[in-house]
Amino acid sequence: MRKKKVAGIFASLMLAAGVMAGCNSSTSGGGDKDGDKGGDILIGANLELSGGVASYGQSIKEGIDLALEEINKEGIDGKKLKLVPFDNKSDAPEAINGATKLISQDKVVAIIGAATSGNTKAQIEIAQSNKVPILTPTGTADDVTFKDGKLNDYVFRTCFIDPFQGTVAANFAAKELKAKTAAIFIDSASDYSKGLAASFKELFTKEGGKIVKEEAYVAKDTDFNAQLTNIKGKNPDFIFIPGYYEEVGLIVKQARELGIAAPMMGADGWDSPKLIELAGKDALNNTFITNHYSSGDNDPKVQEFVKAFKAKYKDKSPDAFNALGYDSAYFIADAIKRAGSTDTEKIQKALAETDGLELVTGKMKLDDKHNPIKSAVILEYKNGEQSFKTKVNP
Amino acid sequence: MFPIPIFRDWEFIPISNGGSAFMEQLIQQLVNGISLGSIYALIALGYTMVYGIVKLINFAHGDVFMVGAFIGFYSITVFHLGFFPALLISMAACAIFGVLIERIAYKPLRNATRIAALITAIGVSLFIEYGTIYIRGAQPEAYPNGIVPLKSIEILGVKISGQSLLILAVSIFLMILLQFIVHKTKIGKAMRAVSHDQDAAKLMGINVNNTISATFAIGSALAGAAGVVFGMYYTKIEPLMGIIPGLKAFVAAVLGGIGILPGAMAGGLLLGVIEALVSAAGFSLWRDGVAFVVLILILIFRPAGLFGKNVREKV
Incomplete structure (x- = not known):
């Protein structure tokens, strides 16, 4: 009797673990993993969808989803971009697992993520050795792309440092x-x-x-x-x-x-x-x-984005993470278009050559350390609302 | 735009002023430490009660504290209850939860080796933590502000927030209540008897199972109360919040002498104050480390704890 109960507890533990594991793999978009890349171009998203900084990952994904919807209206050379999300649970070891899975199982052409510098750095080795570009929307630490005098040539970012x-x-x-x-x-x-x-x-x-x-x-x-x-x-x-x-x-x-x-x-x-x-x-x-951005900025490009975002997400005002997620998708789409190929090395080259791309968070140009040169804004909190204070150019 | 401070650096100002500024800071740090310490004490009481009666270190206790914080949170935000109803609901729910844990996980192992029970406790702890994450996700929640509209008061230039006074009041009240239950009621007498000698208590007609369940219920209710108080004071709650306070409370219980109720209270308060003073001395990053150094020192030099007597274990 006693043993049975203990066994029962173990069984339920195992079951719970199994369900959780099942949950992970089902979020990563099952079906179209294998070979058949003829229809869609797969882009991975290795983001903090749960855990300590879950709100970053979720916001970035909202931005990416909106951008892909817009990009896919026309498509790129008749192909559509498809996102393969992975939840790294705001945890560096999980981010490594995610990068490995997205590259080796899903065969994505590029990865957007992670949101934080730490989780992005965790993936650098994998991106470099597999020659698949990773693009962090919001990893602002200066040694993400360039460390100890050496450029991580497959690592990019959408934000300033x-x-x-x-x-x-x-x-x-x-x-x-x-x-x-x-x-x-x-x-x-x-x-x-x-x-x-x-x-x-x-x-x-x-x-x-x-x-x-x-x-x-x-x-x-x-x-x-x-x-x-x-x-x-x-x-x-x-x-x-x-x-x-x-x-x-x-x-x-x-x-x-x-x-x-x-x-x-x-x-x-x-x-x-x-x-x-x-x-x-x-x-x-x-x-x-x-x-990186303020929804109170009067720039027409910003206002257009705010309008589209509010239409899709129940009148929610987009924050900087939404904007950078959105821009990251456009950044990659632009590079894939210019590369004219889904070859990851060509996409890497196209990303590095980005110059003068108009994005919501400013005009984008990469320096030789893969750091974007663009403007910043200062916001003030007033009664729980962010208000636009000033914009600072580099 | 904002007042320019007159004294920027207390080292450079006259001794009398410097002295009082220093005292002010010291008292402020003591207040910080006592607020934190009374939460440790509430959790430590549960550890100590359970250990006293079944000689089991219930590592799932910190997670009961977490569950209590969440029950309080949902009572306040979903059912729009005030602080005290939420506190009572959380205590009641945690009491039931504690009894369930005991009945399902620990009771079948009561005659097993202590290490088996200990490992089970760790298993239960992980199960509760990740079960909670599975049910509601890992994202943190914030206790709403101003549930108890208390103004902070200022004594001798030291600002004491109303909430830390509330924590202290709730903790002290619950500790007195616990002392009363243990020493003046029938169930308390039964608990003391069972902790003294389980078999003899059984021979005297005491229902040992019910007494042990009652111990778990009371200990868990205290952890639930600590959870709600913690949420009120520190705002942020999340599924893994029980781990560190749970371990610290364990240290506090050992510090005071595990199995001894006043020891757990004193140990909790003392640990809170030690941590605050370590931070005040500029070693805030060592704070957690110091707590465990205290554990090691006490185990080396006074294994029975500050309030413990050296009793030779029965063979």
Whole structure:
């Protein structure tokens, strides 16, 4: 009897595991895996559809879906682009599995993803050795495409890079907000956070400012009171928090509860509706972010995209992740068109030669490190809404 | 645009002011630590009660805490209940959940080796975590703001948020209630008897199975309460949130002396304060590490815990 029960528990565990595994493979679009590429061109999407930064992956996918719908109205040389999504669960080992699966089983011509720099870096080896281009819509760390003097020639990105965001933030703090002292609060487990902090620090000190306190946390922490109390003790004019929304939301909330009134600023990692839920509207007043795009921008290209997006997604206003996902699909489609082939090496070459492609997040030109040169915007949170503050050109 | 601070750096200001600013920060850090510590204490109580009675380290306890946080969250957002009804519902649901875990997973193994029960506990823990992810996904949820409209108060320049006072009040109330149950009620007497000697208790006509279930129910209800309080205070909840607080509470229980109720409370509060002070000293990244160093030190130098007596194990 006892054994039976234990066996029953094990069996149900196994069953649950089986169902979960089944779930994974069914999301990756079964049927048209094999050979028959005559009809469709397969593009992989290795994205954070669940897990800690799920909102990035989901938003990017919405953007890609909209773009592919538009592109497929005409098609490319009579062929349609078809997306093969893979959920990497916001986890680097899973991202590696995803890249391997998409390349070796699904035989995709290119992969869009991952959303974060860390999960993108995890896939570099696989992309390089299989000669399949990967394109991260939002991986902003500078060493994604170029590391230790060596170019990862099969790795591309649609977004600008961290040093640029850190520089824009430092400029804004020193010139616009006239801050003399600043504190930096980083996620010590994140390359993204460290990269931004380094470039912020460099420019802010060059502008005559002083960094009075540097504190750190680890992703998944929930209690930041101790570090914030230390920051409060130094009374900085400005606090730079280059983290991801999941922790930043709590940091901003706890900071305001401790009575820290100074302006706080972050980068595109803050950009999620969850941030407003976590921090609360009032706590977010007097905070700023740098970002890739704003739906409040009056550029006709942007407004056209906002209209199309709202029509498809129940009047939802597109965020930067939606826009970069959308742009990534166009970026790849443009390269496939110019390559005139589904050969991955030719697509790689075409991607690298991109120059002057008009996208929602700005005019795209790649430098020799595969980094796009394009504009950034600064947004301010007012009563839980992002409002467009200014646009900064490189 | 914003007030220019007069003192940027307390090291550079006159001793008297510097001293008070330092004291202010220290008191603030102590308040931070006690808020965190009282959550650890609530979870640690469940660990300690279960260990005291069946000598099992219930590693699924941290996940009951997570389930409690989610039940509270859904009571508040879906059924639009206030904080206290949500707290009670979560405690009741967790009590039932705890009894179910005990009946399904642990009871069949009661006479098995302790290592078998321990491994089962780890299995149950993983099952609850990933079962939750399977049901609702891994994305985090945010407790709505302002469920309890409490203003923060300021004492001697130290800002104490209403919520941390609430945590403290709820924790202290539940601990007193627990002391009362254990020492003044019949079921409490039965629990003490069973923990002392299971077989003798059975001979005295105590229903051992029901007593053990009651222990799991009470311990799990406390974890559920801790879950709701945690959600209120820290806002973010997610399916794997129970792991670290669960382990820390285990450390707290060992620190105080596992199996001893006041020990778990003191251990929890002490651990919270230690963590806050480590962060205050500028080693915030070492915070988790220090908690486990405390565990190792206590196991080396005082294995019975701060409140424990050295009792030789029966052979």
